[in-house]
Amino acid sequence: MNASALPPHLPVRELASIGIVAFITTREAGSYGFPEVGDDPQSAARWHALQRVLADHGAPRLAxxxxxxxxxxxxxxxxxxxxxxxxxxxxxxxATGGAAAVTIADCVPVLVAHPSGVVAAVHAGWRGVSAGILGETIRSFATLGLPSDELHVHLGPSICGRCYEVGPDVYEKLTGWPTRQSRRVDLRALLAEQAKELGVSRWSASAECTRCDNDRLFSHRAGDAGRQVAVILGSALTPP
Ligand SMILES: [Zn+2]
Incomplete structure (x- = not known):
């Protein structure tokens, strides 16, 4: 594999240990957002270039x-x-290999991997965390015959618990605790708790915060319109 051909990125080493390639691009790679989020028109060209590079890395399709x-x-x-x-x-x-990608700039990129090579990429902001998108994803693995206790869940770079303050309504939706004031929440900690409750025993989290590490990563709350992309490569599920 010629890793130098990939755009500038942070590799997910925790998934490499089970043979899964995943990474999150950095600010240096440019934005992968779209005009609808006020982003620059170069992003579509970056996506096409990314797809070509991923094809060279054995992933002929990108979702x-x-x-x-x-x-x-x-x-x-x-x-x-x-x-x-x-x-x-x-x-x-x-379920049939290739690569999946989600864009983020404070929300959590959740990368889920089964040792068989079935993988998932999830975009989880406070709405997704509150509505249970991680649970929906893990149930989708179960429908493929892959139980939660065989999955590894990685929580990529996102805004950290010190930088992310939400209003009373959002705080109550996320935690169940009523409050009258704005409070800080850690989306990755909430997702890790959900993963545990869903029967996931292997999980990891990136140390990076999009806002604390804003020199390297885009952050919506820090005023960036740009988005990084989180990518995971899978392989086809072999029928038993
Ligand atoms: Zn932070």
Missing amino acids: SARQVHGTRVLVHRDQWEGWVRIDGADAHVL
């Missing part, structure tokens, strides 16, 4: 979506070639 902070999980079973962008979804499970 992405216009993200809507919902709980729709796409389970990809087709074997298309090239880059697809589906309308209105926040999670991708790859």
Whole structure:
């Protein structure tokens, strides 16, 4: 593998240990957002370039979506070639290999991997965390015969618990605790707790915060319009 061909990124070493390639691009790679989020017109060209590089790395297809902070999980079973962008979804499970990508700039990129090579990429902001998109994703693995106790969940770079303050309504939705004031929440800690409750025993989290490490990563709350992309490569599920 010629890793130098990938755009500038942070590798997910925790998944490399089970043979899964995953990474998150850095600010240096440029933005992978879209004009609808006020981003620069170069982003589509970056996506096409990314797809070509991933094809060289053994992933002939790349799944992405216009993200809507919902709980729709796409389970990809087709074997298309090239880059697809589906309308209105926040999670991708790859049953037949290829690569899946989500864009983020404070929300949590959740990368889920089964040792068989079935993987998922999930975009989880406070709405997704509150609505249970991680649970929906893990249930999608179960429908493929892959139980939660065999999964590894990695929580990538996102805004940290010291930098992320939310209003009383959002705080109560996320924690169940009523409050009258704005409070800080740690989305990755909430997701780790959900993962544990869903039966996941192997999880890891990136040390980076999009806002604390704003020199290297885009942060919406720090005023950036740009987005980094989190990518995970899978391999086809072999029928038992
Ligand atoms: Zn921070």
